[in-house]
Amino acid sequence: MMQHHSRVLIIGSGAAGLTAALRLAEADIESTVIAKGSLEQGSTYHAQGGISAVLSARDSIDSHVQDTLVAGAGLCDERAVRFTVERGPHAIGWLVERGVPFTRRPQEGDFHLTREGGHSHRRIIHAADATGRAVETTLLSLAQASPHIELLTDRVAVDLIKVDGRCAGAYVLNRSTQQVETLAGRAVVLATGGANLAYMYSSNPTGASGDGIAMAWRAGGAVANMEFMQFHPTCLYHPQAHAFLISEAVRGEGGLLKLPNGERFMPRFDERAELAPRDVVARAIDHEMKRLGLDHVYLDISHKPAEFIREHFPTIHARCLELGLNMSKEALPVVPAAHYTCGGVHTDLNGASSVPGLYAIGETAYTGLHGANRMASNSLLECLVFAQAAADHIAQSDAPQLASPLPAWDESRVTDSDEEIVVAHNWREIRRFMWNYVGIVRTNKRLERAAHRIEMLQQEIDEYYGNFRITPGLIELRNLAVVAALIIRSARSRKESRGLHFNRDYPDLLPTAAPTVLTPGA
Structure with a gap:
């Protein structure tokens, strides 16, 4: 090696x-x-x-x-x-x-x-x-x-x-x-x-x-x-636009969030309206989508001159045109998406x-x-x-030099997998229940369900990891399971709603703010 x-x-x-x-x-x-x-x-x-x-x-x-x-x-x-x-x-x-x-x-x-x-x-x-x-x-x-x-x-x-x-x-x-x-x-x-x-x-x-x-x-x-976990409020809602953001700067330069009937809704949630912090905006969009049964809302900057839009947002404008959307003439369909840890x-x-x-x-x-x-x-x-x-x-820093080579990777006891479908299936399952149970709005019951599922999946993934040669997909799946478990454990330990963490069972702030610190083995 x-x-x-x-x-x-x-x-x-x-x-x-x-x-x-x-x-x-x-x-x-x-x-x-x-x-x-x-x-x-x-x-x-x-x-x-x-x-x-x-x-x-x-x-x-x-x-x-x-x-x-x-x-x-x-x-x-x-x-x-x-x-x-x-x-x-x-x-x-x-x-x-x-x-x-x-x-x-x-x-x-x-x-x-x-x-x-x-x-x-x-x-x-x-x-x-x-x-x-x-x-x-x-x-x-x-x-x-x-x-x-x-x-x-x-x-x-x-x-x-x-x-x-x-x-x-x-x-x-x-x-x-x-x-x-x-x-x-x-x-x-x-x-x-x-x-x-x-x-x-x-x-x-x-x-x-x-x-x-x-x-x-x-x-x-x-x-x-x-x-x-920060959810960006405005990811373009389009089947061919995976992970394409409509930048925060669009709202910074006057973009307005609207319902399908053209009504603005952010002023009802925060005096800063579209310029409120992302957690406020994402929760407001999530609330309106669930209240009205919508797949998305709209972000509209078409009231600005077309030249202004092309000058300030050339990449977004060009990509939207490729998808058949002209942001200088129409509102863009947007939906929140997991954005920043x-x-x-x-x-x-x-x-x-x-x-x-x-x-x-x-x-x-x-x-x-x-x-x-x-x-x-x-x-x-x-x-x-x-x-x-x-x-x-x-x-x-005066870091010590290694006196001898590091131990080599040992794969003498593993074989090639003949069931790669397990990796894809578990990947989809984690992402689905994290979205449904540990998303923008949480409850104790949802978090409890997520905890049971991730415990079961981690056991299955660890067993698979110990028996088969690793692949990029298996490495990422194993890591996703770890971070999902850490997110769930941290969310369950916070008995309040603060910032990006909103739990309907604990809607109020605690009087003292403290970070959630987890240490292995503790």
């Missing part, structure tokens, strides 16, 4: 993983970055809206901090919020210096800033409506040119490897050779994204199966706030987990920034800030 050694092993090639690698390269530290598929396959590439940061004289750090705390429904760690927000302008400056083509105002020449739900000021810097693609392609080109960074594609991480209590690498399935490789690293960084594919409807591309969270949990790492691997402000040598950054991590609900466009900001924090901490 192949053994590969690197100073730092980074699992994930989105904004968080590539930023960490580039920051390490600036300190002359070599890293290996692995991607589950192609290098640009993750969620960053598909991010539309932008990155929040204080870039205007009319804005302030305190205002951004306060907006984030309000959106987080009292559960944010204020220290983490301020840490992130204060480093925002520098993080954006770093991207600008590296050539990310952010949109500028034609006459003035400075950057165009937009406003999204929960923000009190225009502070979202963006590259038209394809900010993630602009960031990802820029960082990727720099990483490919760096002599300090090795990029490996088509590698599916299986499990972390610990030596003397310290994370020392990972077992990785090479899709091309179908062999499990052993990749060693004196530090390991998880940048694998979220766990949104645990739900039937997701805005994320294939791959967001909670791999990093599940691997960290199996390695003994603590996780936190897994009950807070606010919880994750519990880390400190250095991105370090509770397992020595293991870091988690981006959507994989729980830093305390998002609390009970992520405010729009704070996610890419978190990726940039904590990637630098982790890189700085790794550069200053």
Whole structure:
């Protein structure tokens, strides 16, 4: 079996993983970055809206901090919020210096800033409506040119490897050779994204199966706030538009949510109407859909000039035209979809987990920034800030070198499966009951049913995993089952409704807000 050694092993090639690698390269530290598929396959590439940061004289750090705390429904760690927000302008400056083509105002020449739900000021810097693609392609080109960074594609991480209590690498399935490789690293960084594919409807591309969270949990790492799954309010409802978001910025620039009869409904739910935080908007849409028996509602920006729409939302406009929808002339059908995992691997402000040598950054991590609900466009900001924090901490740490090779992967007792249908069936079952029982609105009975089902499925999956050679589908299924169980366990432990977690049996807030922290074996 192949053994590969690197100073730092980074699992994930989105904004968080590539930023960490580039920051390490600036300190002359070599890293290996692995991607589950192609290098640009993750969620960053598909991010539309932008990155929040204080870039205007009319804005302030305190205002951004306060907006984030309000959106987080009292559960944010204020220290983490301020840490992130204060480093925002520098993080954006770093991207600008590296050539990310952010949109500028034609006459003035400075950057165009937009406003999204929960923000009190225009502070979202963006590259038209394809900010993630602009960031990802820029960082990727720099990483490919760096002599300090090795990029490996088509590698599916299986499990972390610990030596003397310290994370020392990972077992990785090479899709091309179908062999499990052993990749060693004196530090390991998880940048694998979220766990949104645990739900039937997701805005994320294939791959967001909670791999990093599940691997960290199996390695003994603590996780936190897994009950807070953000549902993006406006995913395009169309049979040929899987996981295509209608950006938050559409509402930020005047888009209105309407019922089939053309009536607006958001003012009935919140004084901020369409600019309310995502949890409020998603619950309002869910309520109206259930009340009226609708498959979807509508998002309408057709009252704006066609030129304005094409200029601000070229990617969305073009994609909708491909699907036979003209957003400059008609309202778009939209539905909520699982979008962002606010919880994750519990880390400190250095991105370090509770397992020595293991870091988690981006959507994989729980830093305390998002609390009970992520405010729009704070996610890419978190990726940039904590990637630098982790890189700085790794550069200053004196991690021990391995004295001997890591133990090789052992598959001497397994055989090829002749029942792959089991994987597909269990995958569908998890996503279906998570959507029905652990979705936007929850009850004790629904959560209890989900707990019974995931316990039974995990036993079946573990037995299957122990007897057959692994495949990418089996790896993801195993991880999905772990994160589903963590979401359910966390949701059952919270005896209140707060932010993204709404339980009809506990509709009120508790007087004291506290994160849900789970530790393996506890």
